[in-house]
Amino acid sequence: xxxxxxxxxxxxxxxxxxxxxxxxxxxxxxxxxxxxxxxxxxxxxxxxxxxxxxxxxxxxxxxxxxxxxxxxxxxxxxxxxxxxxxxxxxxxxxxxxxxxxxxxxxxxxxxxxxxxxxxxxxxxxxxxxxxxxxxxxxxxxxxxxxxxxxxxxxxxxxxxxxxxxxxxxxxxxxxxxxxxxxxxxxxx
Amino acid sequence: xxxxxxxxxxxxxxxxxxxxxxxxxxxxxxxxxxxxxxxxxxxxxxxxxxxxxxxxxxxxxxxxxxxxxxxxxxxxxxxxxxxxxxxxxxxxxxxxxxxxxxxxxxxxxxxxxxxxxxxxxxxxxxxxxxxxxxxxxxxxxxxxxxxxxxxxxxxxxxxxxxxxxxxxxxxxxxxxxxxxxxxxxx
Numbered sequence: 389x390x391x392x393x394x395x396x397x398x399x400x401x402x403x404x405x406x407x408x409x410x411x412x413x414x415x416x417x418x419x420x421x422x423x424x425x426x427x428x429x430x431x432x433x434x435x436x437x438x439x440x441x442x443x444x445x446x447x448x449x450x451x452x453x454x455x456x457x458x459x460x461x462x463x464x465x466x467x468x469x470x471x472x473x474x475x476x477x478x479x480x481x482x483x484x485x486x487x488x489x490x491x492x493x494x495x496x497x498x499x500x501x502x503x504x505x506x507x508x509x510x511x512x513x514x515x516x517x518x519x520x521x522x523x524x525x526x527x528x529x530x531x532x533x534x535x536x537x538x539x540x541x542x543x544x545x546x547x548x549x550x551x552x553x554x555x556x557x558x559x560x561x562x563x564x565x566x567x568x569x570x571x572x573x574x575x576x
Numbered sequence: 577x578x579x580x581x582x583x584x585x586x587x588x589x590x591x592x593x594x595x596x597x598x599x600x601x602x603x604x605x606x607x608x609x610x611x612x613x614x615x616x617x618x619x620x621x622x623x624x625x626x627x628x629x630x631x632x633x634x635x636x637x638x639x640x641x642x643x644x645x646x647x648x649x650x651x652x653x654x655x656x657x658x659x660x661x662x663x664x665x666x667x668x669x670x671x672x673x674x675x676x677x678x679x680x681x682x683x684x685x686x687x688x689x690x691x692x693x694x695x696x697x698x699x700x701x702x703x704x705x706x707x708x709x710x711x712x713x714x715x716x717x718x719x720x721x722x723x724x725x726x727x728x729x730x731x732x733x734x735x736x737x738x739x740x741x742x743x744x745x746x747x748x749x750x751x752x753x754x755x756x757x758x759x760x761x762x
Contacts, residue, residue: 403760405737405749416749416760520579524586530603532580538591540603553601555630556577556593 399423400434400448402462419462421448436478440485445502447488449475455490455505468505470498476519483526487543491518497531499543511547513539578642584649588631588669592641598657600632600669632672637661645689645697647711654711656697658688664699666711676714680707687728693735700726706740706750720750720757 401418423434436449445465448456453471455478458464471492480502481487488502497511497518514533523529527544539550580591592598634641639660646669647654653669664678664685681701688699695711702725708718724744731738738750747760 403747405758405760416758418760519577520581522581522589524582524589528586530580530582530589532577532591534577536577536593536595538577538580538589538599538601540589551603551629553589553591553599553603553629555599555633556591556595556597 400437402446402460421456421458421462422464423448423450423454423456424467433474435474436476436490438478438480438488440480440502441482442485445480445485447478447480447502449478449490449492453492453494455488455500457488457502457505466503466505468500470500470505470507471496476517477521477531479521479523479529481526482523489521489523489529491521491531491533493517495533497521497541497547499547509543509547511539511541511550513537513541513547513550513552578640579644581644581646583646583653583655583669588653590644590646590655590669592644592657594640596635596637596639596641596659598634598637598641598644598655598667599630600634600655600672601629602631603629605629632669634665634667634669634672634674636665636674637663639684642685643687647690648692656688656690656711658685658699660684662701662703664688664697664709666697666714676711678707678709678714678716680716680719681705686726687740689729689731689738691731691735692733696735698729698731698738700729700740702726704742706738706748708738708750708752718750718752720748722748 400421403416403418405416433451434448435451439446446458451474453473455470456467471494473493475490475492477491479489490498495514499509500507514535516534518531518533520532528542530540532538536556538553541547541550577593589601637659641657641659643658645656655667655669657665662681665674666676682703685699685701690697697709697711699707704722706720722742724742726740728741736753741747749758
């Protein structure tokens with residue numbers, strides 16, 4: 389069983405937890421995902437993580453708006469700056485994992501190619517941070533933002549014309565609690 | 577807006593928010609039954625808005641709804657919500673009806689997740705407990721006291737383990753098939 393974990397010290401690790409029903413003590417092992425660039429010197433948080441659906445690759449997003457793609461052994465495949473400010477949401481396309489959507493504190497949603505993080509489409513549908521995104525199928529996804537809106541996008545017709553679902557009152561929040569949140573994703 | 581998620585069939589969309597509600601949407605419908613987006617109303621930015629696709633408003637929590645989780649497809653349109661009011665509620669999302677309230681946490685519940693099998697739900701809260709419940713009758717199956725507040729819980733794909741990440745930067749793996757727990761500290 390493998391879990392991916394990000395922490396508040398600017399690092400993320402892939403942990404392998406042995407399956408054992410006999411011994412009481414289980415010793416997990418880990419490999420660190422070394423984020424070069426702004427994160428390594430400032431020790432700012434890794435703010436988002438997501439495994440691909442196949443479990444063969446994973447993606448991390450950082451406080452400074454960079455997105456990284458790794459293989460499941462922890463080797464860096466590519467990285468690039470996609471947002472101005474923290475990446476708050478990250479999800480792989482559920483079909484063949486050929487694209488990734490990222491949602492940021494900058495209110496932008498970016499659809500990029502998972503092989504090289506080339507930007508395919510960008511949406512600025514929210515007035516405020518994008519807190520969550522979820523794929524419905526290979527070409528449709530939804531997003532939620534601090535503006536209280538839920539938007540539904542279709543990648544094949546262009547993400548510049550989403551469907552707005554309004555009803556929630558304004559989210560004053562902020563779990564900027566999110567910047568201290570430990571988050572993980574399972575895979576195996 | 578704290579979380580948004582599609583149900584396993586991709587038909588319904590759930591969202592939850594600081595306004596103490598969760599909402600269930602069916603984006604493929606509108607109040608006029610017309611799915612042509614150009615017929616819809618527009619707001620001041622000219623964007624199409626379609627409030628008619630709101631199916632249900634789940635409004636029984638008394639504080640922020642922070643997390644939500646859909647039940648696996650075999651369970652129908654069942655949804656769990658986690659709230660800062662200390663409770664987890666299980667809902668029939670199509671009827672908008674609360675089926676069960678799981679009320680043993682002493683403070684804000686930050687995370688909830690359905691097991692991929694076995695009709696179980698895991699919750700993690702500020703009160704330092706991970707709890708596993710039966711989704712059928714709401715009974716408590718397992719309760720684990722952790723060293724710090726619990727921010728997030730999740731299940732292994734076989735439904736045999738729950739992992740929780742904690743406020744002290746560690747994680748805990750709870751093996752439901754035995755009494756083992758494994759601590760992960762950096």
